[in-house]
Amino acid sequence: MADNFGSKRIVVGAHYGMRDWLSQRVTATLMALFTIAVIVQVLLPGEMGYDKWAGMFSRQWMKVLTFVVIVSLLVHVWVGMRDIWMDYVKPVAVRLVLQVFTLVWLVGCAGWAVQVLWRL
Amino acid sequence: MAQTLKSRPVYRNIHITDLRHYRLPPAGIVSILHRVSGATMFLLMPFIIWMFDTSLSSEISYSQFTAVFVGGAGFVPGWFFKLVALALIWAYLHHFIAGVRHLWMDATHAVTKEFGHSSALFTLIASVLLTLVLGTKLFLS
Numbered sequence: 001m002a003d004n005f006g007s008k009r010i011v012v013g014a015h016y017g018m019r020d021w022l023s024q025r026v027t028a029t030l031m032a033l034f035t036i037a038v039i040v041q042v043l044l045p046g047e048m049g050y051d052k053w054a055g056m057f058s059r060q061w062m063k064v065l066t067f068v069v070i071v072s073l074l075v076h077v078w079v080g081m082r083d084i085w086m087d088y089v090k091p092v093a094v095r096l097v098l099q100v101f102t103l104v105w106l107v108g109c110a111g112w113a114v115q116v117l118w119r120l
Numbered sequence: 121m122a123q124t125l126k127s128r129p130v131y132r133n134i135h136i137t138d139l140r141h142y143r144l145p146p147a148g149i150v151s152i153l154h155r156v157s158g159a160t161m162f163l164l165m166p167f168i169i170w171m172f173d174t175s176l177s178s179e180i181s182y183s184q185f186t187a188v189f190v191g192g193a194g195f196v197p198g199w200f201f202k203l204v205a206l207a208l209i210w211a212y213l214h215h216f217i218a219g220v221r222h223l224w225m226d227a228t229h230a231v232t233k234e235f236g237h238s239s240a241l242f243t244l245i246a247s248v249l250l251t252l253v254l255g256t257k258l259f260l261s
Binding site: 035049109 | 155158159161162166172175176177182183222
């Protein structure tokens with residue numbers, strides 16, 4: 001392990017990138033389930049308005065699911081945006097700036113979303 | 121041998137100005153739109169969370185949320201917010217259907233050329249049709 005960094009870092013071989021690939025699919029599945037849960041509840045009888053909408057998110061299981069989806073979104077979008085920057089932006093300095101911007105943007109958005117959820 | 125290698129024509133069509141000459145198959149269009157839709161939602165994320173916040177926090181904020189799409193906010197008219205929402209609806213639908221297509225292909229190893237073609241066409245058509253349906257509801261009711 002001592003010489004597995006810098007220019008000697010191993011960047012090829014089995015499982016390299018597997019974690020990102022898998023986490024993107026697991027988070028995608030969770031968000032798809034959330035989407036279906038929201039659509040089903042919207043289509044349930046009752047006129048759409050604040051009471052119905054806020055009522056959906058007042059149930060404990062929905063709050064837990066929404067929290068899981070916010071965290072999933074953070075991971076999913078990080079992997080996706082990082083892929084985009086790695087493919088199209090070659091200068092290291094520009095890529096680093098864009099990746100840091102992505103992280104700050106995402107953590108900020110996730111924090112705001114959790115804050116909204118916390119108040120309900 | 122070296123002579124034949126030298127005389128081979130080399131195509132370097134990867135410059136950004138070559139973009140408009142690309143002729144992508146449906147699966148290629150789905151792929152690049154998957155990225156475009158994902159990046160769009162990433163950039164509009166504060167707007168999405170603003171909608172999440174105002175629509176849920178209280179009845180007063182809920183009425184402010186709906187008012188923005190009718191009367192606008194500041195110098196920005198209401199129809200513009202509806203247009204942004206419509207763009208997000210398309211982005212979400214495309215990303216969702218293309219994502220399910222991905223998961224399906226990963227899970228079943230559905231890698232035939234025919235399935236790739238037909239499922240790509242389905243993704244493009246279904247996402248646009250559903251966007252039109254929801255867009256009609258958004259703008260006409």
